[in-house]
Amino acid sequence: MHKCIVTGLGGRGLHWLNQTKQREDVEIVVCVEPMEANRQRAVERHNIPQEKIFNSFDEALQNVQADFVLDVTPPAVHHEVAEKAFAAGLHVLGEKPLSDNFETARKVVEAGKQSGVKHMITQNYRFGAQPRTTRKVLAEGIIGQPGQCDVRFYIPWADFPGSHYVTQPYMLINDMMVHHFDLMRYVLNENPVSVQAITWNQPWGWHKGDAAHSIVFQFADGLVATHVACGCAVGSQTGWNGDWRIEGPQGSIDWDKEGTWHSHLHRTQEKINRQPVQHLAVPTSEQAILDEFFAAIKEDRQPECSAEDNLNSLAMVFAAIQSAKEGRKVELSELG
Known part of the structure; x- marks a missing residue:
């Protein structure tokens, strides 16, 4: 107990x-x-x-x-x-x-x-079926070596007047995007080396800090990942996981709130072969986190999402904010 x-x-x-x-x-x-x-x-x-x-x-x-x-x-x-x-x-x-x-x-x-x-951070998004499944099929080489990853997020986020989500700067990146940046690291199984970000506010938005952005992460092997978001979206919405597309030489993996698909068309005019990807059976993310935490204690090992590893996700957050503030590309190594 x-x-x-x-x-x-x-x-x-x-x-x-x-x-x-x-x-x-x-x-x-x-x-x-x-x-x-x-x-x-x-x-x-x-x-x-x-x-x-x-x-x-x-x-x-x-x-x-x-x-x-x-x-x-x-x-x-x-x-x-x-x-x-x-x-x-x-x-x-x-x-x-x-x-x-x-x-x-x-x-x-x-x-x-x-x-x-043991010190673990509850990055619950990565324990869901879509990221778990996508990491597995990418590791199996279903699309070859990924070269591009594009994520889109459109949600009316944190419509809580007076809360710190609304009053403090860069809260969409600081509080919400740490989920997606951690997902990038997990799904792609590597850490970025640089980031360039621009942020802005929509005139109809309710946040005092910028709640829209376009962010580009670059990785050592040439992979580029983009993240585009509007946290005051009032039209069609993505899921909370966002809409993803990962491109490789043998096709693409894409997901949205309806499911996950593998598509392949290699420079021909034939109809694109788009097949659903069967999701892994996983427990709810909170229960999976507790399972992992207790297993790490029992086995005397570092848990997935250890605080030490989570510094890499947090570095993406603060480097993106620094890039937006200073208007330049930021190397993640600058954070020390």
Whole structure:
């Protein structure tokens, strides 16, 4: 049985709480939530006993024994929770993004390595059937060596007036695109070396920070990946995974919210052969994350989406933002 402290009872925290309740190998010993409104909602709507909700993480650590922390606090607080958990010898399963500051993220990763505990980030998108299947068929050579990857994202994102998603700059990239950039790394099985980004706002949008962009990542082997997004789309929408097309010398793999397909036409006039790709059977992404986290603890290995590996996804985020701010191509090595 894995004994857990949940930090953060906002909407995402309650979602994770419900996910853990579906398992027989997790016991929630206490929750931590400083905001009175969130505590009351948890008690009244989710039947969490009042005595099992502490106001501070320090108070929880002083009063209960646990094995790991499920951290669902805001990004700016993640490093505080992680460092206190490490000092207490607790493993950490943390919501993305790892941090709202790249240098802080690096320090947290190093602290986790020094403590010897497992530190995993919940990059849940990569555990879905489409990315899992696509990585597998690409590795099997279905289209040859990929040369181009194009991703499109059109969603009315974060229409929450007054929230930090709306008021702070570059939140579409910082909070949402860390999912897609992590997907790029996972599906293509390599890391980019440079990025060039331009960002803007639509006049009808509701975000104070730029919520539209065109971003180009370049990889060492010549692969180019583009990401185009509008976070205030009010017309037709993509799925949350985005619409993808990956091109190689032997065809393409493309996916949207309807499915995944393999197409092949080699410089002829014959009709394009477009076949559906059968998805792998996978558990829900949250359950897959918990499975991987507990397996890594049991087997004493680094989990997929370890905090150290996740620095590569976070580097894509901050390098893209730097490129947009400075109007130039940024080498990811510049982040150190």
